[in-house]
Amino acid sequence: MAIAKAERLMNLALCLMNTRRPVSKRELRTSIEAYHEPGSDEAFNRMFERDKDDLRELGLVIDTVESLDGEIGYQARRDRNRLPxxxxxxxxxxxxxxxxxxxxxxxxxxxxxxxxxxxxxxxxxxxxxxxxxxxxIPVPEPAFEPLMVATRERRAVAFEYRKANAARPEPRQVEPWALECWRGHWYVAGWDRDRAAVRVFRLSRITGRVRTRAGGLTVKVPDHVDVRATVETWAGEGATATARIRLRRGSGYPLRAKALRTVPVDEEWEELEIPYGHGLDAWLVEYGPDAIVLEPAELRAEVVDRLRAVAKG
Incomplete structure (x- = not known):
């Protein structure tokens, strides 16, 4: 919410709560400085009705009273707006x-x-x-605070995002739904406007400043957003298939934690059997030369393609 609007809403709430009688729109327009700017009565009426609706949505109980001469007045009585x-x-x-x-x-x-x-x-x-x-709750990423505010206020955001297999970041426009920490990393889940699909982004891969976009959300926020389950799916958690990889000793501890079976190969390498699901190739790329996919063949091809894309960049 813009500071100017927040200040205007606060002034309107104070006026309505501190009056001993219902006050008309005409009196409110005279009393609140922010209402002096709209040039026409129509513009003021639209602004006032929006502000009144916003205050009611925030929980303020506003009574509408009609006087003997037919003029409508408004008041937020203290006894009806007191917390229990x-x-x-x-x-x-x-x-x-x-x-x-x-x-x-x-x-x-x-x-x-x-x-x-x-x-x-x-x-x-x-x-x-x-x-x-x-x-x-460690939050080293500078993107956390603006994303938290945007999630709370239901505002779309734009930022530069570097995928695991990309040499440079790409612009993203996202409607954030929820933030969650999983295995030491913060993620935001939401609607990717450019791809017209649900996506999850790791905050540590967001580069530069998170910018808030004007206007509301275009897609309804689900009643329940399970960020962790989505991240687990993309990381291969809970998958029914398995993959066999060769991992250099002393590296890839998150992969070792997922391993269903570990077999020593020599002094430098070990073979691991891990769950295989959508997105595992992007995760394996992060380990570079320390991880080699043995099977299945399609996973090995996906990892090789991603590594080649990074090398070309």
Whole structure:
């Protein structure tokens, strides 16, 4: 949401909540500076109706009252917009305190700390959580924060993305649905506008700045977005077929974790049998000369083609 619009909505909400009587659109237009700009009454009316709908969508209860002379007034009464009393048991309070310790980035740490302070001020008892394990969610990728905001606000984004087999990044326009961390990497799932299909992108492969696009989403967000299941499918997880690869000793530990069987070959190489699914070729390319596909033949051909494409770039 643009800062100007957010400020306008905040001013409108304050006016509606701090008046003792319903106020008309004419009075609101006079009181709120942002409404001075629209030149025509029609433009102001459209803006006001959109803002009113946005506030109601955010949860503000706005009453519409007709006066004796037929003029329509608006008011957001405080008694109808007051949150219920917060009551947490000991386990719920401990869970919130532990969750607040997860985020290590300054922006999230400040918000979490402020939320706990407000709950303490409201009388919710919090005890210090002590644990041998310190919870953390590492987010080294600069693309995480803008993607998180875009996902929350349902805004499309554009960025440059470098695939595993590509020598240079390609432009992507994506409608982000959900973010999830899997095996130490962050992924975003959403609708790829250029390819008209669902795609999952690893944040560490996003280069440059993530730019927000104007307008809303064009595809409805599914009720449930399982990012991990999609990533597992693309990485060959849960596949019924198997592949046989030769892996250099001391390398490819994620592949070793997937191995169904490992057989020593010599002092330098081992042979692994791993699940084979769509997207495994792109994953194997990342290991370069440390991984050699023995079978099936189609997987070996796919990996060779990807490596040749990288070499040509």
């Amino acid at each position: 009393e917060i009551a947490l048991d000991a386990e719920e309070a401990a869970a919130l305190a532990l969750t607040a310790k997860v985020w290590q980035q300054a922006r999230f740490a400040e918000a979490a700390s402020g939320a706990l302070q407000k709950l303490r001020a409201a009388g919710v008892p919090f005890e210090e959580v002590h644990s041998a394990l310190e919870p953390r």
